[in-house]
Amino acid sequence: MKTENDIAIKVQGLAKRFGDVQAVTAVDFEVNTGELFGFLGPNGAGKTTTINMLTGLARPDAGTIHIGGIDCTRRPRAAQHLIGVVPDESNLYPELSGFDNLGFCAALYGMGKAERQARAKELLEAFDLTKAAGRRFGGYSKGMKRRLTIAAGIIHRPRILFLDEPTTGIDVASARQLRQLIGDLHKNGTTIFLTTHYIEEAERLCDRIAFIMSGRIVRIDTVANLVQPIREKHVMQITFANGVNDLSDRLAEEFPGLNFTSPEPGLIQVEADAPIRVGPLVRFLEDRGAEVAEARRIRPSLEDVFVRITGVGADVMRKEKEKSGGNQ
């Protein structure tokens, strides 16, 4: 039996409408204290609307939100001291230095001058920004801006941290560094609510994940439980060196126990409940003029689970990453 202290965020029947668009519908979930909870979905799925309602930047049309046991539906700003928010775009003051930005954010939480100066120095060091402390925030690189924005979000040592697309639009090295920082915060006991459309990032970091699609939660579970059924499947990808006609139908006739799909030209994906024998498959294909370049076993990932559950293809997610400046 969970107590109030075990639950950091509790959401029931959350709904939000913008004009004709029902952005979020009947959303229910709980985030346990100290948990790193992933909130995944394609662009426009309702991730940011949900995070805005949770953080008090938007009012739900229906439903209840409890943060740290506080009813935020009745008292929307009462839990602000418990939460830290890192928005999807850096929103610090471009004309202030990194140090002054952190000092200002600390002052918003009522921290005294000596305390906020010490905390700003500590975070600048932790986030490898000490050398840039006196420089204008507007002149920082994207990765530095994201790091300082995260530092500003935790300046008051919040119990619950909302991270909205933390690694979007930054280079690989900075993204890796940020993931390390997020992992460290999680280890230190901070409850983290992470929205992202980098599925591999969520798989690497999160304890549990909720998939949101068209404003509805379609699945919530631990990463292990989500991936488990699909990992029991045997999946193989066969790549052709030459252009061949789609042989999926003929393969299905010849090998009735196997499931064939062609995700892209020159590639066939084979799925089965038992180990796949490569020899007969390759012989069958080569007898029909196909030149097999590679046949390799694929370990299904959370991305495959996401594609199965939401119906959104990996290519769509990839395009979204590119559109949003993702660089991973």
Add this chain to the structure above:
Amino acid sequence: MKHWIAFWNILTKDFRTYYLKPPNISWGLIFPLAWTGMFFIRSGRGMESISSILPGVTALSILFGTTSLLAVTVTFEKKNRSFERLLLAPIPLELLMLAKTSGAILFGVVNAFVPVLMAAFLVDLGHVNWLVFIPAVVLISVASTFLGLFIAVAVSEVFEAQTFSNFFRFPMIFLCGLFFPISALPVFLKPLAYALPLTYGADMLHGAIHGGNIMSVPLNLAILAAFCAGLFMVSLRNIRRRWIA
């Protein structure tokens, strides 16, 4: 105490990043100077006209300084989303908006004394009733700032803030009795004049500088204070409806 740390830091941050920037300081100095020069030349009566144009120039300096800066800075912060950071802070919305507007109010008061200082070098201001003049300046500044806040909440782009500000400012200048007495206005415009906050501020300034105010000082103060409270409440309601919707 914690709330006041936040209040003070928002106010000082705004002074550093907006009000003490050279372009805004020069706006605060040049604008009243230009108004004074313009009306001085237009009057053609020499030094004796200074005290007669002082209420108008003072009020305009406040009105333009506060509405422009507040509407633009709040719209700018809303646009680049740094305003969200303030909305996420654990301080009451009323206090947050008072902190955001206090800088503009002080800027307006300082602006008001630019023409006064200039006039003090040219004519004797010994007859001015400062006990009426100073509260009038402060309340005009508060009302104008809250008008700027009302405008900032109503628009989403910086250029819209300027356009929408003029929609209020220009009719107010000509109808509030600063340059034409309200008694000289056409009958159908008179009710409109009394619906403008600047009318009551202008009446107090006229009274403080050369006597002859239409309404009593307490009545002017009360009505102006009611305008301030009303504009602030409406702006807060609009923030809740539009920005935390």
